[in-house]
Amino acid sequence: MEINVNVKSNLRIQAFYLFFIIVSMQIGVGILGVPRLIFSEAKQDSWISILMATVYIIIVLFVMLLTLKQYDNADIHGIHLDVFGKWLGKLFSTVYILYFAIALYSVLITYIEIVKVFVFPEVSNFVMGLILICLTIYGVLGGLRVIIGVSFVFGVLANWILFLLIHPALQIDLAHYLPLFQASFVDLLKGAMASSYTFMGFEILFLVYPFIHNKNKVSISSILAVTWSSLLVLAATMLAIGFFAAAQLERREWAVLVLFKTQSFPFVERFDYIVVAELMMVVAPSLLFLMWGLTYSIKRVYKVQQKTTLYITSALFLIGTFFFEKHFETQQVINFANQFGLWLIYVYPFVLLPFVLLKKRLNKRKGARSS
Amino acid sequence: MRKRLKRSSKNIFPLKIDELEHLLMREFTNSPDLGFSKYEHQNKKIAVFFITYQVQPDKVENLLLTPLLESKKDWSNTSILNEIPLNSGKEYQLLEEILSGLIIGKVMIYLEDETAVVSYDFLNKEKRSLEGAETESVVIGPKVAFTESLVTNLNVMRWNIRTPDLAIEEITIGKRAPREVRLLYLKSLANETDVNTMRQRLEDLEVDQVEDINVLMQYIEDSSMSLFPQFHTTELPDRTSYAILKGKIAVLMENSPSALIAPSSFFSFFESTEDLYMRWNSGPPLRLIRFISMFISVVLTPMYVAAVTFHYEIIPTQLLISIGQSRAGVPFPPIFEALFLELMIELLREAGARLPTKVGQTIGIVGGVVVGTAAVQAGITSNILIIFITISALASFTAPSYQMGTTIRLLRFPMIVLAGILGLIGIMFGMCMLIIHLLKMTSLGRPYLSPIYPIHFEDFNKALFRLPQNFQHKRSVSLSLKDSIRFSKKKAQEKKDIDE
Numbered sequence: 001m002e003i004n005v006n007v008k009s010n011l012r013i014q015a016f017y018l019f020f021i022i023v024s025m026q027i028g029v030g031i032l033g034v035p036r037l038i039f040s041e042a043k044q045d046s047w048i049s050i051l052m053a054t055v056y057i058i059i060v061l062f063v064m065l066l067t068l069k070q071y072d073n074a075d076i077h078g079i080h081l082d083v084f085g086k087w088l089g090k091l092f093s094t095v096y097i098l099y100f101a102i103a104l105y106s107v108l109i110t111y112i113e114i115v116k117v118f119v120f121p122e123v124s125n126f127v128m129g130l131i132l133i134c135l136t137i138y139g140v141l142g143g144l145r146v147i148i149g150v151s152f153v154f155g156v157l158a159n160w161i162l163f164l165l166i167h168p169a170l171q172i173d174l175a176h177y178l179p180l181f182q183a184s185f186v187d188l189l190k191g192a193m194a195s196s197y198t199f200m201g202f203e204i205l206f207l208v209y210p211f212i213h214n215k216n217k218v219s220i221s222s223i224l225a226v227t228w229s230s231l232l233v234l235a236a237t238m239l240a241i242g243f244f245a246a247a248q249l250e251r252r253e254w255a256v257l258v259l260f261k262t263q264s265f266p267f268v269e270r271f272d273y274i275v276v277a278e279l280m281m282v283v284a285p286s287l288l289f290l291m292w293g294l295t296y297s298i299k300r301v302y303k304v305q306q307k308t309t310l311y312i313t314s315a316l317f318l319i320g321t322f323f324f325e326k327h328f329e330t331q332q333v334i335n336f337a338n339q340f341g342l343w344l345i346y347v348y349p350f351v352l353l354p355f356v357l358l359k360k361r362l363n364k365r366k367g368a369r370s371s
Numbered sequence: 372m373r374k375r376l377k378r379s380s381k382n383i384f385p386l387k388i389d390e391l392e393h394l395l396m397r398e399f400t401n402s403p404d405l406g407f408s409k410y411e412h413q414n415k416k417i418a419v420f421f422i423t424y425q426v427q428p429d430k431v432e433n434l435l436l437t438p439l440l441e442s443k444k445d446w447s448n449t450s451i452l453n454e455i456p457l458n459s460g461k462e463y464q465l466l467e468e469i470l471s472g473l474i475i476g477k478v479m480i481y482l483e484d485e486t487a488v489v490s491y492d493f494l495n496k497e498k499r500s501l502e503g504a505e506t507e508s509v510v511i512g513p514k515v516a517f518t519e520s521l522v523t524n525l526n527v528m529r530w531n532i533r534t535p536d537l538a539i540e541e542i543t544i545g546k547r548a549p550r551e552v553r554l555l556y557l558k559s560l561a562n563e564t565d566v567n568t569m570r571q572r573l574e575d576l577e578v579d580q581v582e583d584i585n586v587l588m589q590y591i592e593d594s595s596m597s598l599f600p601q602f603h604t605t606e607l608p609d610r611t612s613y614a615i616l617k618g619k620i621a622v623l624m625e626n627s628p629s630a631l632i633a634p635s636s637f638f639s640f641f642e643s644t645e646d647l648y649m650r651w652n653s654g655p656p657l658r659l660i661r662f663i664s665m666f667i668s669v670v671l672t673p674m675y676v677a678a679v680t681f682h683y684e685i686i687p688t689q690l691l692i693s694i695g696q697s698r699a700g701v702p703f704p705p706i707f708e709a710l711f712l713e714l715m716i717e718l719l720r721e722a723g724a725r726l727p728t729k730v731g732q733t734i735g736i737v738g739g740v741v742v743g744t745a746a747v748q749a750g751i752t753s754n755i756l757i758i759f760i761t762i763s764a765l766a767s768f769t770a771p772s773y774q775m776g777t778t779i780r781l782l783r784f785p786m787i788v789l790a791g792i793l794g795l796i797g798i799m800f801g802m803c804m805l806i807i808h809l810l811k812m813t814s815l816g817r818p819y820l821s822p823i824y825p826i827h828f829e830d831f832n833k834a835l836f837r838l839p840q841n842f843q844h845k846r847s848v849s850l851s852l853k854d855s856i857r858f859s860k861k862k863a864q865e866k867k868d869i870d871e
Contacts, residue, residue: 016826115796119682123793131793131800138804142811149810149824154803269687277795284803 001300003078004071005210013208015217017148021208022225024151024285025201029110031233032254032279034198035240039249042191044176045183046237049191054230056192056346057199058223063349064202065219068209070356076206077300083355093301096206097294099337099344101313103200104290105320106337108132111283112321113330118257118276129321132287133314135280139288140295140310144211147292151285158281164271165239167263172242196346197338198233201286202226203345207293382464384486388418391481395420398470405473413445416483425476426493435478435491448485459492498523504606506773512648516606521551521625524608528555528623531612536560542573544587548580552587555611555621555630560852562618565815569620569633584627593813598781600774601814603635610644618852620815634815634850636822638834640775641665646837655836662835664766669782669805671763672709673790673798675756679705681794693755700750706791708752712760713783715742720764821849 038046067079074082076096080089112128139150183191205222212218240255249255260272268274295309324330383394392407399405407420419436438455439446452460463469464487469479476494501523504516517524525539540554552573556566572591581587585604592601605611611621611630622631632639641661646654678685679694686694701708719738723731747754763783770776782805789797812819822830827848832838841863846855 014825119794119796127793128796131796135800135803135807139807142807146807146810149820150807152824152826153806153810153820157806264687266687267690268685270682270684273682273685273795277799280796280799280803 001077001081001303003082004073005075005078005300007073007211011144011211012213013145013148013211015212015214015221017152018205018208018212018218018221019225019228020152020155021148021204021289022202022222023229024155024282025204025289026199026226026229027232028107028198028201028283028286029114029279030198030200031236032114032256034195034233035237035255036249036252037194038191038237039241039246041194042183042187043246044178044241045181045188046191046241047234048181048183049188050195050230050234050237052188053192053195053199054226057202057226057230060346060349061202061205061219061222061226063353064205065222067349067353067356068206070360073210075210075300077297079352079356083352083359090301093297095344097297097301099340100290100294100297102333102337102340104287104294105317106334107283107286107290108317109321109324109330109333111279113327114254114257114276114279117254119273125321125325126318129318132280132283133318135284136287136291137310137314139284140291141307144208144292144296147285147288150288154281154285158278161260161275161278164260164263164275165235168243168259169239171262172239174242176242176246177238193342195233196342197334199226199229200341200345201289203341204289204293207296382486383466384464384488385484388416388481388483391418392420394466398466410440412440413443415446417446418481418483419478420473420481421478421493422473422476425474425495426478427495431478431493435480435493439480446482448482448487448489451480451482451489455491457491459490461490462487463490464488496520496522501527507605507607507610507643507771509607509643509645512644513607513609515608517608517611517623517628517630519626519628521553521623524623524630525553527608528612528621531608532557532615537615540570542570544573544576545578545580550581551625553623555615555623557615557618560616560618560846560854561620562851562853565634565817565850566620568815569622573622581624584622584624584629584631587622587624587627588631593815594811597808597812598778599637599809599812599819600640600772600778601635601812601819603632603639603772604629604774605632605772606630607644613644613647618846618850634817636814636817636834636849637809637812637819638822640772641770643771651837651839658836661769661771664769665779668763668766668779669786670798670802671759671766672713672756672783673786673801674795675759676705676709676787677790677794677798680791694753697753697755701753702750704791705756706787708756709760709787709791710784712746712752712756713787716760716764717780817849822847825849 035046038049042049068074071079071082077089077093080092083089084092108129109125111132112125115128116123139147142149202222202225205218209215209218236256239259240249240252243259244252244255252258257272257275260275261270263271291310291313294313295306298304298309299306324333386394388409392409395405395407404422404424405420406423407418410417410419417439419439421431434457435455439451442454444450444454448462452462463472463479469488469490472490473479476492476496477490478493480489480491498520499518501515501518503514507516508514515527517527528539529537534557536557536559538554538556538558542552542554543549544552554566554570554573569591573587576590578590581590588600588602588604589595594601603614606629608630611632614632615621619635620633622633624631641658643658643661646658648654649657679698683691698705703711715738719735722734722738726734743757746752747757764780767776767780767783770779786798786801789801791797793800809820810818810824818825821827822834829845829848832842832845833847837843844856844858844860844863846852846857848855
């Protein structure tokens with residue numbers, strides 16, 4: 001395995017697309033349920049929690065970029081190899097691979113659950129799993145360019161559902177936001193922690209960084225992406241808090257989806273069905289990127305053909321959709337993914353950076369001595 | 372085949388006239404088509420031979436035989452070539468060349484004991500005259516269409532693009548029955564990689580024969596499993612010349628009344644030449660209608676099936692009542708009802724396409740009106756579904772490219788089945804697969820969905836809508852042409868103050 005990734009020129013992408021990559025990874029099924037989670041911790045001061053989370057994520061992004069800039073064109077696995085050596089590096093990379101797998105699985109079963117709750121109570125997990133896995137396999141076979149295309153096109157196409165929120169937005173009660181600044185600092189922190197699952201996804205930067213052509217635009221593109229996702233989550237949360245009474249909101253699992261129910265037109269009465277279907281366009285890019293990250297990482301670390309792992313893992317995920325049919329089981333998976341991701345995404349970059357810098361300094365000293 | 376070719380590619384001359392006749396008669400299996408006449412002139416034996424119906428006989432007599440035989444000269448190959456006042460004279464030494472020359476209508480002269488045959492062109496090709504376009508009819512603008520004759524088509528193209536910059540390359544394809552193919556592009560504009568790729572694909576073709584340019588398209592397209600056409604075939608010369616002037620590549624083929632344009636993006640299939648001829652604010656909205664109608668055509672019937680089968684909560688109560696009333700007597704589930712009606716529309720279209728125009732209209736009335744009404748009255752289908760099906764059928768016919776229209780019509784069937792199985796989720800799954808498929812596709816190695824992905828905002832101006840001419844100062848970026856500027860932006864958009 002090489003530390004730096006040698007990317008063919010026809011596979012390189014513009015940093016512009018990084019915006020869509022990160023937004024499509026961050027915004028998924030999580031945004032539908034996050035208002036309740038944040039609200040139950042920080043109450044009407046949830047917006048402060050989201051802003052705190054955003055600032056923290058931007059700091060993490062800077063640390064990630066600083067780490068990546070120490071190399072010519074490396075990704076997380078190359079860095080692991082360089083810093084921790086062959087065996088320990090492989091171990092850390094495997095943790096990343098496991099994270100991709102568990103994140104993919106949580107997205108998969110959450111979407112299936114939403115479909116079961118809102119549209120088809122009777123549909124079997126297998127059928128829903130099958131179509132989602134089919135979509136994933138077909139997309140991932142196209143390679144990174146196609147996956148980025150999917151995130152871009154779907155990311156633009158799915159935005160029309162935001163207009164459906166205008167109607168509920170006009171009916172909010174501003175009194176729900178008052179009084180301001182009631183939550184304690186600990187509550188705010190807890191609220192920020194509650195949003196961590198939704199905001200996961202920017203770690204894909206560690207993998208796609210070598211593929212980006214104009215590296216100087218990476219930071220602006222990724223920060224804009226994180227800001228946009230935060231704005232969406234902020235808007236969704238504020239809308240939910242303003243629209244629902246506190247007691248109502250705490251009992252709504254997917255509060256944002258319920259908001260869509262209020263909108264109706266002379267030819268379409270219930271938009272939540274259409275929105276749940278449209279959500280497939282929101283979920284698909286996440287699935288594709290996570291599957292790509294999983295198979296690509298295995299290829300990088302263990303030198304297994306990407307196609308082989310794609311088919312095998314897809315089959316395993318399909319079998320996996322049979323289990324965890326109950327709501328609390330799904331929640332357990334999500335919680336596990338959340339805990340896993342919390343350490344790996346929000347804390348680990350701070351651990352990695354000193355090692356990278358130390359290693360670089362050592363290398364430099366070695367180089368100076370040998371010359 | 373290989374063996375015979377080897378033998379015939381040897382130089383067989385000099386030989387006696389009788390030997391030559393014997394040889395040719397064997398090659399042509401004693402066909403009476405081969406006219407082989409022997410003359411004695413100034414004590415020298417001369418043979419003139421040609422295929423009788425491939426040449427113009429009176430011209431051969433007047434222009435060739437008369438000066439040849441009436442002169443008192445002692446002919447040799449060089450003196451024939453010098454003194455007969457025709458410009459197409461050539462010498463051939465190989466039997467293979469002689470045979471292929473005879474087939475396309477060359478007249479050969481052989482003087483006994485010479486080392487070569489002299490040939491003159493008196494090609495007599497039956498062709499029809501130029502006519503108006505049939506499949507791509509236009510309201511305004513040139514209406515002339517290509518014909519089956521390559522020479523006529525090239526003539527039209529040369530008159531359309533009157534510049535020596537227009538490169539016309541000749542490529543012969545087909546091993547057993549070769550056909551002439553021409554590659555047309557602008558030397559100063561077209562992307563060289565694209566031209567090379569196209570030339571390579573044409574030259575690498577190892578097939579017995581290629582029947583038509585639509586078959587050629589299938590041989591050289593990027594992905595043969597896809598439902599979507601990857602190259603545009605058009606029968607309009609002006610459309611072809613616009614494509615060439617935009618920097619694309621066109622391919623013309625002997626005996627095919629259409630041209631192939633490459634690279635083609637998904638959106639170029641919805642362009643009509645009328646978009647250019649109409650003013651910028653009245654033409655392109657029509658293109659928008661075509662995009663919308665494509666979407667309607669794919670989604671409308673599946674939406675109905677999904678809503679009526681699974682999600683009647685979506686339909687507002689008032690509408691639900693009328694749909695319910697019209698569906699009350701229908702004994703089939705919506706999916707079968709929809710598939711049945713879609714099939715019937717396809718049946719009508721197919722019957723209309725095969726029948727003569729006059730009978731076709733009758734079929735339309737009988738099939739559309741009589742059977743449609745009868746089906747509703749008999750309670751087999753609901754009349755609301757008939758409205759939806761008719762709208763989506765109409766919408767699919769708005770695509771200016773017949774190939775794309777067919778693709779859109781075919782796409783409906785899997786969509787209806789998906790909608791019947793999984794409702795809206797099924798439709799969305801179909802749409803996602805469709806978009807991923809389009810993202811994966813390429814045309815001549817260029818992304819099919821450009822300028823949407825990879826995104827080129829500058830090209831939206833051409834692919835999706837069209838701004839006034841003074842904003843068209845740039846050429847298409849996604850084609851990466853040699854010259855990307857059409858005219859100076861500054862001059863075209865100069866602003867004047869009031870009363871200046």
